[in-house]
Structures are given as C-alpha cells and as structure tokens.
Amino acid sequence: MLTTQPLSFVSVLFFVLFLSQPLSSLSQSPPPSSSDSVYNSFLKCFSDRTKSSQTQNVFSQSNPSFSSVLRAYIRNARFNTSSTPKPTIIVTPRSESHVSAAVICSKPLNYVLKIRSGGHDYDGLSYISDKPFFILDLSNLRDVSVDIAENSAWISAGATLGEVYYRIWEKSRIHGFPAGVCPTVGVGGHLSGGGYGNMIRKFGLSVDYLIDAKIVDVNGRILDRKAMGEDLFWAISGGGGGSYGVVLGYKIKLVPVPETVTVFRVEKYINSGAVDFVYKWQFVGPKTDPNLFMRMLIQPVTRNKVKTVRATVVALFLGKADDVVSLLRKEFPELGLTKENCTEMTWFQSALWWDNRVNATQTDPKVFLDRNLDTSSFGKRKSDYVATEIPRKGIESLFKKMIELGKIGLVFNPYGGKVAEFAVNATPFPHRNKLFKIQYSVNWKDNTAEIEKGYLNEAKALYSFMTGFVSKNPRSAYLNYRDVDIGVNDHGANSYKEGEVYGRKYFGVNFDRLVKIKTAVDPGNFFRNEQSIPTLPIAKGAEVPEPGTARRWSRVGGAAVAAMVVLHVF
Missing domain, CATH: 3.30.465.10 (Uridine Diphospho-n-acetylenolpyruvylglucosamine Reductase; domain 3)
Structure with a gap:
C-alpha cells in the first residue's frame, strides 16, 4: 500500500518562505536564457545521457533542417505561418532512451515540452505555444x-x-x-x-x-x-x-474481420427527401446491426444554381452486400439502398476506400506507408454529442441555418452497439451512452486574418445554434477533436478552475479521477498544454506527498495552494 511521508524541516522552511512571495509570481516561470545557450545546455545534457553526439536529433532554429522538420507534421495550415510561434528546439528521438533523456534535460530549462506524434491535433496544441517551448517529435518511433x-x-x-x-x-x-x-x-x-x-x-x-x-x-x-x-x-x-x-x-x-466486407455511399438533397433521410437516420444508425456503421455527412452546396443541403451516408458493413441491402430495405427504406450501390472488398481495401480512394480494390496497399509530409489545409473542427433524437422541425431549421452560413459542414457518427456495453468509467472516455457524435468541419485554401476570422465565426455560429439539440450539463466534447473555444489553461494560480471548464466537457464524471492521477504522477505539472489535465490544489497545512503516493485531497484557493503545488518542482 502506498503511504505519505511527513515534511522535512527544510521542506517546511522552504514552504514558509514561498508563502511570502506575491501570488502573481507563482504562475510565472523564470525567464528563459538565450536560445543558443539553451540549445547548448540541452545538447550537452542530452549527449551525456545518451553517451553520444546527438546533433542529428536535436534541432535549433539556426539548423538548416529546422523548418522542414517543424513543418513535416503540421496538419493544420493555420499554424504554419511566419507569425506562428516556433519552438526553440525540436528533438526527434530514435529510441526510448532518447525520450527519457529529452524529458530529464528539458526540466531544468523552464520550457514547455510539446509532444507530437502525427500532428493531427486540430488546434495545434502538440506543436505551438504562446510560452517558450520545445517540441518532442516522436515520428521516428514508428515500429x-x-x-x-x-x-x-x-x-x-x-x-x-x-x-x-x-x-x-x-x-x-x-x-x-x-x-x-x-x-x-x-x-x-x-x-x-x-x-x-x-x-x-x-x-x-x-x-x-x-x-x-x-x-x-x-x-x-x-x-x-x-x-x-x-x-x-x-x-x-x-x-x-x-x-x-x-x-x-x-x-x-x-x-x-470477415473476408468480405461491404461499403456504400448514398446521397440526398433537400428536394429529394434529405430532411426525412437525416431524421430517420437518427433512429437507425445508432440502433441497427452492430456490424453496420453509417456515417452521415451534411453539407451546404449549390446545385443547379440553387443553394441546398446534401446529406450523404457513407457506410461500412462487416458482411456481404445482399445482407445489408436486405437489412436496410426493412429498417431504412428512406435510404433506397440497392446492391448496385454496394461494393464488396476486403477489410483493408475498405480502409483505402474510406480514405477516398474510389478504386480501392486496384490501389497499391503501400500507399498507407506514405505520410504525406508537409501537406495541410486551413481548417477548424468542433464537436458535440446528441443524447435524444433531433425533431424533424429541428432538422429543417438546421438545414436553413447551414444554407445561411454557407460553408461549414457536419458529420454525424453513430454510437450504440459494443461501445455502449462498456461502463462510462471503464476508460476516461465518458460518452458511451450517447446516440451519436457531431463533428463541425470547415476547410479553406487561401487565408488572411479576415478570411480566417470569418470561417471561425461561422463554426461558432453553428455550434451556438445547436445548443438546444445536444448534450447538456456539461455540453460534451471529444478530446481528439481539440477545440480551444471550450476553454484553455494558463497553468497559473487558477489552473484547476480553468482546467475544470474544458475537462468536464471532455471527460465528464471521469475528470476528478484524472486530476488525482495527474497530481500523483506529475505534481509539478511539467507535462502540460493549453488543455491538459490540471493538478489538484492542496490545502495549507496538508502533508506534501511524494510523487506516486496516496493523498488526501482538498480544493481550496489562495497563495498557500499555489505554493504547495509549485514546491514539487524544485
């Protein structure tokens, strides 16, 4: 059983001295040194710990390869501009020991360490920061x-x-x-x-x-x-x-997975029954045979010079075409699915098809080894969850709003089946009992500050419009669809309160347990980003536990709280 340890005399003395500091100073890191001296200090530490020269894995801003390494895994062009904050150092580890060394060598330098794998973080939190930062790029660890x-x-x-x-x-x-x-x-x-x-x-x-x-x-x-x-x-x-x-x-x-799976795509417009199509999908998509996944895409388009909405079902059925056609003829006649709409293939080929490779059965499988480096468009994503079907009149009003806005689309992803069989606290993901998830999606090519503002405002407008149709208390969101609009954390004196705003939207009833685990394993909050799990404030007079030990938790405010938490950094 894990136990706590009492404060030493030195710890108590340090704590008392720390309390005398102004509260505002507790949220501020010491000013970083110049980038050259930081690079040299880090490189020496990193090389000493890895027992070799590591200049090929540590890139300063003056390195000729810095820009290409940085840009390779930026997947949102909004964060790939000349004004985007740049890291002081990029580390590209090639072994587990390199990662360990990077963590140890970063800690004394008072820089935020951003961790990037594929770079698909929609709001760029894995590779940008408004504070001095390093990027730990894991793209070489690909076994x-x-x-x-x-x-x-x-x-x-x-x-x-x-x-x-x-x-x-x-x-x-x-x-x-x-x-x-x-x-x-x-x-x-x-x-x-x-x-x-x-x-x-x-x-x-x-x-x-x-x-x-x-x-x-x-x-x-x-x-x-x-x-x-x-x-x-x-x-x-x-x-x-x-x-x-x-x-x-x-x-x-x-x-x-079966040897044969079936994919299909069916679309409708407003004048061909799209409202009834989307309305009925809500009663079928999350409740039909678990072998069937039917994603619904809803997009404002212009057709024959008339503004309308296109609703498209894109589907995977883990079985043969005859079976899914028979199933949906009974459950979803509004779809009008025929065998001619369907294509049978292997599961791997279906993965190619879902990646918009229409001739998936003829595509070289090795295309999935292509990382498409330094390719991105400008975009914004948001998310919601729906617990009760949207009324038909709600679908009609949604279509009108989307036509009015003109660009932003929605993706409805059905739940039900196996995902709902796990308890909401089986993993930190709490949204298992929802009917479906909504992704708000908008992309654009050319960009200026004014253009970007227009698209971002459009996303916010549709999100606001949907308030009455989606989950409440809290309004839920999906962590992997990062969205800084729902809250950010400066990791200052109000870190817990700021983290709770977005944390409960992402994690619901599981947020409190995550905070306790975070405080236990990283009490100094070294691993952080603008939407990371915050540490718990600890009451004045409480024992300061060692990392990994059990704790008694208390949520209080004031300088004493900040001092107790920051104390672990030293």
Missing part, C-alpha cells in the same frame, strides 16, 4: 510488430494508423483493429485520446483493446503497465497521454 498467433501488436506512438493497418494486412486478411479512417493520424495521440473508427459499433473504442503500454514519466523512467500501475494505465487509455508523461507505445489486441 509496428504484429503477432497473429497472439492476436496482438506493439505499436509505437509515432507510427501512423495507415502503417498499423498495412502491417496487419501483411500478416492476415482476417484481422483488423478498430481505429480511425485517416491513415496519417499518429498512434500516440489517437489512442491516448480514446480512438474510434468505423468499427466502433461492432468492437468499441481503440482503447477498449489495449493490453499494455510504455510511458516515460516526469523522472525519465520508462514504465510498462505493471510498473506504472493501473491508475496511470487507465488515465493514458483515453485521458490524454501527454498530461502524464510521454507515451512510447501501446500493445493492442487485434479483432477478427
């Missing part, structure tokens, strides 16, 4: 080791989903893994945020199939599931791994 006999695989945090699917396909045509449909998404962020894809109704979330994991903690230790303990393993299984350490990789359980 995927598949063991078909054991129905498992070890996947490194810097691998992409496309690489995972390809390596599984190399070994088997009847194994898969339930994760996302974008092949360039990084494993580290996707799984540590929950992870879902078009097999969510059959198998559940990606994190429902985690067996083991490795993480580098705040002390630079490399821990597996047994060493980190079940609390921390639970936290990084959907609670955002970057709040607690650097996730190195996960061991996953593979799932069985």
